[in-house]
Amino acid sequence: MSNNNNNKERKIVRILGYGQYVVDDNVMHEINTVDNKIVKLLESGENNDSVRAEFERHLKVLNIIVEEKGNAIESKEIVQSDVVIPGQDITLEEARKLFKGEGIIKDSDYL
Amino acid sequence: MSFSNRLVNLIKQKVNKVLDNHEDPNEALDYSAVKQAELIQRLRRDIVEVVASKKRLEMQKSRILENINKLDEQAKAAVKAGRDDLARLALERKNANLNQIKELDTQIMAIQNEQNKLENAEKRLSAKVEEFKSRKEIIKAKYSSAEAQVRIKENITGISEEMSDIGMSMSRAEEKTEAMQSKAMAMDEMIESGALVDYTNNKDQIQVELEKTETKSQVEDELAKLKSSIA
Numbered sequence: 120m121s122n123n124n125n126n127k128e129r130k131i132v133r134i135l136g137y138g139q140y141v142v143d144d145n146v147m148h149e150i151n152t153v154d155n156k157i158v159k160l161l162e163s164g165e166n167n168d169s170v171r172a173e174f175e176r177h178l179k180v181l182n183i184i185v186e187e188k189g190n191a192i193e194s195k196e197i198v199q200s201d202v203v204i205p206g207q208d209i210t211l212e213e214a215r216k217l218f219k220g221e222g223i224i225k226d227s228d229y230l
Numbered sequence: 231m232s233f234s235n236r237l238v239n240l241i242k243q244k245v246n247k248v249l250d251n252h253e254d255p256n257e258a259l260d261y262s263a264v265k266q267a268e269l270i271q272r273l274r275r276d277i278v279e280v281v282a283s284k285k286r287l288e289m290q291k292s293r294i295l296e297n298i299n300k301l302d303e304q305a306k307a308a309v310k311a312g313r314d315d316l317a318r319l320a321l322e323r324k325n326a327n328l329n330q331i332k333e334l335d336t337q338i339m340a341i342q343n344e345q346n347k348l349e350n351a352e353k354r355l356s357a358k359v360e361e362f363k364s365r366k367e368i369i370k371a372k373y374s375s376a377e378a379q380v381r382i383k384e385n386i387t388g389i390s391e392e393m394s395d396i397g398m399s400m401s402r403a404e405e406k407t408e409a410m411q412s413k414a415m416a417m418d419e420m421i422e423s424g425a426l427v428d429y430t431n432n433k434d435q436i437q438v439e440l441e442k443t444e445t446k447s448q449v450e451d452e453l454a455k456l457k458s459s460i461a
Contacts, residue, residue: 133391135237136347136399138354154232161233194357197365197388203237203395208343213402218233220240 131192132185133200135209140189149188150204153181161218166211174211182207245390255382259366262386266359269393273355276400277348283407284341286414291334293421298327304436311443320436330417337410344403351396362389 128144142150157177160170181204192198205214252258301324308316365385372378 132234133238133395135395136351136402138350150234151232154234158231158233194354195361197358197361197385197392199384199387199391200238200241202234203241204234205237214233217240218236220236 130201131198132189133203134182134185134206135203136206137182138194139192139196139198139200140185141192142185142189146184146188147202149184150181150202153177153184154204157181157214158218160211161215171211174214178205178207178209178214181205241391241394244394245387248390249383249386255379256370258386259370259382262389263359263362263366266355266362266389266393269396270352270355270359273348273352273396273400276403277345277352280341280345280348280403280407283410283414284338284345287334287338287341287410290414290417290421291331291338294327294330294334298324298331301327301436304440307440308436308443311440311447313439313443316436316439316443323436334417337413340406341410344406347399348403351399355392355396358389358392 129141130144130147131139132142132150133139157174160174160177163170185204205217209217248262249258252261301320305317305320305324308314308320362385365381369378369381369385
């Protein structure tokens with residue numbers, strides 16, 4: 120990515136299903152922290168209500184960080200993302216499938 | 231590996247396939263443009279479908295609301311007639327209907343969310359497709375240069391990422407709409423079978439009982455009148 124005037128690196132983040140944002144590198148640290156918490160939940164394999172609630176909470180935080188600290192990229196911009204995060208409406212099951220690299224993204228003929 | 235890196239890799243794998251399939255960059259640009267047009271068509275069809283599903287749910291909701299009003303009236307009439315048993319029955323049915331409304335509201339909200347997502351996706355993709363078209367012509371004019379090669383890759387990668395994301399949203403929306411349609415059918419059957427209220431007959435069980443009660447009291451009244459006139 121190109122550097123801005125402060126020489127701080129900026130990253131492009133896509134929220135699956137909701138478009139792209141530009142965020143500063145320090146925001147990436149926040150994203151990574153929450154991301155790690157989500158990974159732990161996904162790896163735990165547990166399915167109970169408290170795991171589900173915790174997953175939803177982290178997911179919400181993750182989305183809010185990007186939406187509020189990032190700048191939405193204009194619709195017509197064509198740019199590759201550095202990072203892709205799941206949208207807020209993804210379920211724990213869907214997230215697990217995606218994490219394992221299966222499901223949802225089918226070998227579709229969309230491309 | 232972090233979740234976000236995994237997701238970006240999943241999408242990159244898909245996108246790279248597109249680039250790998252075309253040695254001629256010009257061809258890759260044209261191929262992508264064709265796929266973009268196809269995807270937009272499909273996306274618009276999906277939106278129509280989602281809207282139709284939502285309308286169907288809303289119609290069911292208004293049927294059930296009518297039902298609730300009717301049951302309320304029946305409960306009142308039953309209490310007036312001193313038939314608490316019938317009033318109870320009407321109120322029980324009303325409760326079942328209220329639960330259905332709750333479920334329908336959740337479904338309507340979920341499908342509205344899908345609709346919003348797809349409509350926004352359509353806006354994003356349309357804007358990108360337009361931009362891609364104009365960039366494509368510019369790049370094509372000098373596609374043999376190394377710089378043009380880089381630009382081609384960037385543009386195809388960027389727009390393919392969007393397309394891959396939209397493809398996912400569409401698959402999810404399609405799955406959800408299908409699930410909702412079968413649920414809606416099941417609910418239609420419930421309504422038709424009279425589990426929620428008897429729509430098939432104009433007069434349902436409660437109504438018939440209420441009318442019987444009414445007839446009975448009319449007969450009693452007349453009998454009383456008759457008796458008093460004779461006495």
